[in-house]
Every structure is written in C-alpha cells, then in structure tokens.
Amino acid sequence: GAVVSQHPSWVICKSGTSVKIECRSLDFQATTMFWYRQFPKQSLMLMATSNEGSKATYEQGVEKDKFLINHASLTLSTLTVTSAHPEDSSFYICSAATGTEIQETQYFGPGTRLLVL
Amino acid sequence: AQKITQTQPGMFVQEKEAVTLDCTYDTSDPSYGLFWYKQPSSGEMIFLIYQGSYDQQNATEGRYSLNFQKARKSANLVISASQLGDSAMYFCAMLGGTSYGKLTFGQGTILTVHP
Numbered sequence: 001g002a003v004v005s006q007h008p009s010w011v012i013c014k015s016g017t018s019v020k021i022e023c024r025s026l027d028f029q030a031t032t033m034f035w036y037r038q039f040p041k042q043s044l045m046l047m048a049t050s051n052e053g054s055k056a057t058y059e060q061g062v063e064k065d066k067f068l069i070n071h072a073s074l075t076l077s078t079l080t081v082t083s084a085h086p087e088d089s090s091f092y093i094c095s096a097a098t099g100t101e102i103q104e105t106q107y108f109g110p111g112t113r114l115l116v117l
Numbered sequence: 118a119q120k121i122t123q124t125q126p127g128m129f130v131q132e133k134e135a136v137t138l139d140c141t142y143d144t145s146d147p148s149y150g151l152f153w154y155k156q157p158s159s160g161e162m163i164f165l166i167y168q169g170s171y172d173q174q175n176a177t178e179g180r181y182s183l184n185f186q187k188a189r190k191s192a193n194l195v196i197s198a199s200q201l202g203d204s205a206m207y208f209c210a211m212l213g214g215t216s217y218g219k220l221t222f223g224q225g226t227i228l229t230v231h232p
Contacts, residue, residue, distance in 0.1 A: 032218050043208065043222045044162075091160055097218055103150055103169055104212070106220060108162035 002028050004096050006109035013084055014117055021079045021112045023094030029074035030096035034106065035067075038091045050077045084116045119144045119213050123223035130199045131231050137184070138194040138226050140209030148214035151192040153183065156225075157205040165207075168192060199230045 003026040013019050023033055032051055036044040048058045048069050056069035066088075068080040077096075081088055091113050095106040120143045130136040142151065153165040168176045168183045176183045184193040196203055209223040 034218070034220075038160075041206075041225075041227075043224050044220075046219055049217070049219060093160070093162060095162070095220075099218070103167065104218065105152070105164055105167060106218075107164065108154070111160040111162075113160070 002096070002105075002107040004030075004094065004107045004109040006094055006112050008112060009110060010113050010115075012115045012117065015085050016083055019081045019084055019114060021081075021092055021094075021114075023077045023079070023096070023109050025075045025096040025107070028096075028098060030077075031074065031099060032097050033071060033077040034095045034097075035069060035077075035079050036093045036095070038093060038111075040091075044093060047079075081114065084114070086116045089114055089116045119146070119149075119211055119216065119221045121209050121211050121221050121223035123209055123226050125226045126224070127227045127229065129229050129231060130196075132201060133198055135195060135197045136199055136228065138196070138207050138209075138228065140192045140194065140223055142190050142192060142209075142211050144211060144213050146213035146215055150212040151183070151185070152210045152212070152220070153181070153192075153194045154208045154210060155203075155205045156208060162208075166194065196228075201230050201232060204228060204230045 005024045007022045035047045048056045050056045050071040058064045071077040093111040095108045097104045097106045122141045149170045151168045155163040166178045166181045180197045182195045206225045210220045
C-alpha cells in the first residue's frame with residue numbers, strides 16, 4: 001500500500017520557537033495533502049488543504065500566519081508552527097491523496113507529537 | 118454540510134467474537150464515499166475499508182465488513198473474530214462529492230478486546 005512518512009515523529013521545543021514538520025509520500029505522487037491536529041482521545045480536526053504549487057486552503061479558525069504550509073513538490077508538504085506556545089502542543093497528522101474524488105483513499109502519515117514547554 | 122456520528126465512545130468485545138461499530142452520516146451530496154480507519158495507541162491512521170454510495174454490495178476486506186444501509190444513512194463496521202491487536206480507536210469518515218477531498222470524521226469509538 002501507499003506509504004506516507006512524517007518527520008520528526010516527536011518534537012519538544014521551547015515556547016516562542018518555530019517547528020517544521022515534513023510530510024512525504026514515498027511511493028506515489030500526491031496532488032493533495034491534508035494537515036490535521038488531534039487532541040488526546042478526540043477526533044481529527046482538519047487544519048488545511050495543500051495542493052502542489054499553490055497556496056494552502058485553511059479551515060475556518062486556523063491562523064494561516066501561525067501554521068505555514070508549503071507544498072513544494074508532489075511528494076513533500078511541510079507544516080511550520082511559528083512562535084509555538086504550549087497550547088499548540090498536539091498530535092499533528094498529514095495525509096496524502098492522488099486526487100479529490102470520493103473514491104480516493106487518503107493515506108496518513110504516522111503523525112508528529114509536538115510538546116511546547 | 119456533512120456530518121458523521123459515532124455514538125459509541127467505547128466498546129468491549131471478547132477475543133474471537135464479532136463486534137459492530139456504529140456510524141451514521143448526513144450529507145446532501147448524491148455521491149459520497151465512506152471510510153473506516155483504525156488508530157492504535159501509536160497514533161498512526163490505518164485505512165480499513167471503503168464503501169461508495171453507489172456500490173451495490175457491502176464492502177468486505179478480510180475480517181472487516183461494512184454494513185451499508187443507504188436509506189438509514191448508516192455505515193457500520195463489523196469486525197469478525199476479534200483479536201487482541203484490534204484494540205484501538207476506530208474512526209468513520211466521509212468524503213462528499215463536493216468536499217474537494219476533505220474527509221469528515223466521526224468522534225471515534227475506542228474498542229477494547231478482552232482475552
């Protein structure tokens with residue numbers, strides 16, 4: 001099956017620093033990548049949709065200046081949490097799809113746990 | 118707007134028995150897809166099964182089957198012969214024809230398999 005990787009898997013940082021998370025589709029080209037955050041024992045909340053070569057589309061309530069998303073190639077998208085604060089501590093998951101049709105399965109990365117001290 | 122509802126926060130099942138995880142949905146899209154994902158404690162989301170709204174037959178993948186009742190707008194996941202490794206959080210999700218790839222997730226159900 002399709003493989004999506006995320007790096008790093010764990011990150012601990014000081015308040016005020018920026019953290020970059022990478023999402024790669026290893027064996028397929030992803031025209032669309034999605035970024036989610038998940039709090040413990042809760043569902044996934046979509047943050048933004050990322051299409052290669054264009055600006056990301058953010059969900060309502062997500063600060064685009066705080067969560068910078070870049071989709072530079074068909075296999076790589078990055079999420080940068082700028083000036084991270086403790087309330088940004090969460091589990092961030094990316095997913096990748098070859099298209100947006102209803103039968104397109106999204107393949108998820110293993111997730112990145114962010115802890116901001 | 119689309120909505121997915123999972124009304125079972127937690128379920129318990131004995132090893133080797135079958136279990137049904139409930140999922141109901143609401144959408145105005147005539148075409149849609151329904152997905153089930155498993156999330157173990159490690160956090161990774163594992164794709165289990167897919168059902169298209171126009172599919173005539175219920176989807177099956179090994180021990181997983183999807184009981185799709187379109188008129189009732191339900192898409193329950195049935196896991197047969199439960200194994201200890203099935204203990205995890207399970208999410209039902211939907212992709213509508215006008216969603217542009219955005220999945221809508223349910224609240225999730227924590228399944229615990231007892232030996």
